[in-house]
Every structure is written in structure tokens, then in C-alpha cells.
Amino acid sequence: MSPKTLYDKIWDAHVADEAEDGTCLLYIDRHLVHEVTSPQAFEGLRMTGRTVRAPDKTIAVPDHNVPTTLDRANAATMTEDSRVQVEALDTNAKEFGIHYYPVSDVRQGIVHIVGPEQGWTLPGMTVVCGDSHTATHGAFGALAHGIGTSEVEHVLATQTLIQRRAKNMKVEVTGKLRPGVTAKDITMSVIGKTGTAGGTGYVIEYCGEAIRDLSMEGRMTVCNMAIEGGARAGLIAPDEKTFAYCNGRPHAPKGAQWEAALTWWKTLYSDDDAHWDKVVTLKGEDIAPSVTWGTSPEDVLPITATVPAASDFTGGKVDAVQRSLDYMGLTAGMALSDIKIDTVFIGSCTNGRIEDLRAAAAILKGKKKKDGIRAMVVPGSGLVRAQAEEEGLAQIFIDAGFEWRMAGCSMCLAMNPDQLAPGERCAATSNRNFEGRQGRGGRTHLMSPQMAAAAAITGHLTDVREMM
């Protein structure tokens, strides 16, 4: 048998039909659904008299525009249009008989956090969701695609996706990370190196010692941002850590089925002599705590650097950088660590898991945020929230002057009331620093949870290593 990559193996196990021109029907094992990209798809089913082919493989949770304030049980906290969208999901979930975690359920949270937490996401699966950060699930060695609403409808109706095989890209991160450097710094540094279109047409497999050393939470952070590098999906081969994470989750297999699953999962790795269409290598030791300075995730630099000038770039990037600097209100040559912030946002499907909250709390313990700064922690799920309370992390955040919120997407994309005002500058642990992403005119600097915590204390972008 010819050697295969991990991607090839999962792909081959899921092709339900292949046309002569290579267009395939890829069978989908898990379909995750949220309230923003699904109403039109369910409406489409209704209009054509179609049903959900595999409701037991379909899981829905509202996350994007649910309020995260403590009084959210009161429907009045939601704007009319948000409420309509969430209610549409309530109705659709019930009508089509799919698994559902409503806002009132403690298991509710960001769809990409809930899936793995509940054991819906398992190695070797195909997972889709009408959301680009579906790449997150690749951390389990699952092939996870973000899809549009027409494709959501297609998967609902047929449990398949029309796809062509992508190319294979290997991103190897060798050696050990230095103290203060996290999974977020790895994934941002990779994008800094490859650019936001560097992965277009590829599925990325992340490997190497620094990746293997990451926890499952860290691996999810890495794969989460594969899409920011343009890739169709990100993958990490499953190993003992993966199996340990999955074992005992509510929807993970049990007993003999677990053993059977494990036997197959252990074959899920790229063969030694597999073919790679593109290879990128980073040294773990070279990665520094990083921040973004512009309005594209590729605009990333170590915290010790200075703001670049448009003239440092070539091609279309010259104008883009000038536009970014104007938008961000920054001047070339200023130290990144001199950039003052107004707001700190810790949360999102990139960094809203328990390990992220632990890391931020470790920096904040016994300290206070700087006066005048608005700071909030939004746990990725109700269960993360409960665990953080049990571990005493919530109290650390509250004592440091942070708002301790309910689970949801919140200020990652500001569809709910959690938004930046024009010109307001935010240290954020989310994944996109696009213009207006966190609110019209808002300015976003992406970083790790510990870097965001450090910035909250000093009031400016800060090298967390100085606090460790």
C-alpha cells in the first residue's frame, strides 16, 4: 500500500462516492450547528420537504449572539433579532429532532468547545459546522471543515459534503517552547510565517515535539487558527493524550466499542514516507510571546518588536499595512509594549478553555487590573465556567477586577452587546483582528491568555515573561 498522510487516511475512510473528475461525496460523522448560519438551511429543508438525514449525528447549540451577562435568563437582555435567531434554533432543533443544548443548559457554550467536551468529537471523524473555526476539532485527529449555509443544508439533507481532495501541508514545530510561550504563540507565529493565504488549498498537519508536548486544550488552540492561515482544515495525529481526553466523555464509546475505536485510532498517523505538497518548519525555541499589530492575523510580531512601517513590505501589502496602521492608530517604530489598551477580553473558541483560564489566573493571582481598564472573562462553556469556579479561578478574576461572564462567543465577534466602541483598543485572546471585528472602529490585538492578563495589570501590551 502506498504511504498515506493522516488526512489521506481519514479522507479515504469517508468517501461515499467519487465521480470521474475527482469530485467526492464525503460522509460526515458529526454536524455541529449554531444559530447564525443555520436558519436559512432549515428553512430550505422545509421549503423542499426534505428532512435531516442523520439527526443523531447532528448537534446544535446557540452561542454567537447569546448574552453573556448574568441576567441572561431574562429574554429582555437580548435584542429582538438575536432572540428571533436563537428561538429559530430552539424550534428547528425540536422539529428536526437533533441533539440540543439550549441557553439554559449548563453544557451550553461555544460550539467548538461543547463538541469535544461532550465527546461528540473523536479521532478519525469527519466534522463540519457552519463556522470557519471548525478547524478546532482537528486537534483530535478529526477532519473538520467550516462550511457555508448552503453546505449546512446539504449536510442536513444528505449527511455528505461535496469535496475534492485537498493538498497535504506539514507544519513541524521542533524542540521545546520557552517559558511564557504558548499554543497561541505557536499558531500565530505559523501564520506570521506562511501568511493568511499560505494554507489555501491545503489541509495542514501540525507535528513535531512542541506540538506533541501540548495538552489537548493547547492543540485545539493551534488547530483553531488553521483557518486564519487559509487552510481548509488543521490536524494533529491522535495519541495517548487524545485518548485520555476522550475517555469517559458522555458521547465517547464505552467498553468493547471503546477498545475497537482505540484500535483504529492508533493507526491514524502519517506514514513516514508520505508525500507532502508543502512543508514549513519552525523551531520551538525561536517562538516568542507574540501579539498582532495590524488588521490581519498575519500581522504578528514578538512582543519585543516595534510597529513596522508600510515601506517594510512589498506588493499589495504596502497599502494594506498603511491602512492597518491608520485604522489601528499606530505609528511605525513605536515599541509594541508601549501600546496602551482600554479593554481586555479573555475567551473565545481559541482560548476559552479551562487551561486558558488557569494560565490567565496564574498571572492575575493577588494582582489587580489597572484602573480604568474594562476587563472580562467569558468561559467557553457552562462546564468550563463551573470548573473554574470550583478551582477558585473565578474568584481570582473577580478579585483582579474582571467581569466574570456566562458562556458564549461574546466579544470575539461582538454580535451580542459585548462590543468595542470606536477607537477602543482591546487585548484579546480571540482569533481575528479584522477591522470592526469586535465592534465598529474597535482595535484588536490578538495574544495568549497570559499576555492578555499581563496587559490588564499594566494597561499596555506587556511581555508576560517580565511577570513570571
Added chain:
Amino acid sequence: MDTFDKLSGIAAPLPLINIDTDMIIPKQFLKTIKRSGLGVNLFDEMRYDDDRNEIPTFVLNKPQYRESEILVAGENFGCGSSREHAPWAIKDFGIRCVIAPSYADIFYNNCFKNGILPVVLPQDQVDVLMKDAEKGSNARIEIDLEAQTITASDGEVFNFEVDAFKKHCLMNGLDDIGLTMEKVDSITSFENQASTARPWV
């Protein structure tokens, strides 16, 4: 779905790279449960000021570009989220074809599902068409999907590549779901085989 065959129209130049989905349609407009009506909010934050007045310098607000049916843009167009609201807004505005050196994957796919043709051309050819587009309503650009050609206003012809299956669906306005439903037997037999091989799924 609308069919796409030939198009001759005004092209709006948008010479920016990495035009992301938040620029195309900001999230406050994702709260709709319909597909239509998003055209007025296309490029909303570039198009309107804080008081909702049109910003006259933005290309689609200029008189000669208000009827644009084509958009010429920089590389990595449509990067960011999977929101199909982006192509819905583009289509609702009246744009049926985007020309750029490259696209983000999900956006590219989403276009075909909505009767929009995303054309990929090398940067130097996009540059020529960008210049052409800058001439405004004097310069109609012609697109022929069947022949896979774009003709600039001075008659220069560029050939482009497009996936044969996607082209077929777009030209005939075919509904993907209907086509896939015809293969339901393959799906069922795959399900049977997979439930034996991986019963835990």
C-alpha cells in the same frame, strides 16, 4: 438557483488585499434568518459613516459604479468567516462575478452555491482589469463562462480556469442537494459499511 452564462457589465475596482468577510458584511447583519435584503449593507463599514450617510469616496457609492455587476479585487478575497451572508450580500447588490488573484476557500465555494462566478486570474491580468474597471461606466467587461474568457473593454481576452463540475452546476443553475440525492444509494451503502467498521460513530 440562478444560472450563469454570459455577463457584460460595469466592474467596480477594489484594489485591496485580504478583503475579509467582516468587511464584506459586518456581523450586525448576520442576525437575519433570510437570505435576501443584504445588498444595502454590502461593505457597510466602508460604505456608510457613523450617521449612516454614504461615504462618497467609496467605490460603490460613486455614480458610475452604482450598477456594478462585477468586482475586481486583490488577493485572498473573502478570507475570514464561513458566513454565506457575504455572497448573499454581493448577489443582492447585483454583483454576479468577482475577479481576483485568489480567494479564501469557503468563500470561493459559497459563491458557486449562489450563482456568483469567482474568477481567478494571475495578478498581472487582474491589474489590467483593475485599470479597466477604474474607467468606470465607459468600460464594460465581458465574461463568458462557457468559453471561460474575460474580455476587457479594449478587446483583450483573458482565459480562466474553473472546476468542470462547478461550471456545469453554475451554467445550469443546478441544485447540489438534488444532484447528491440522486446518489442516495451510495450514501446508504456507505452508511451500512461504516456502521460495521466504526459502530461507535
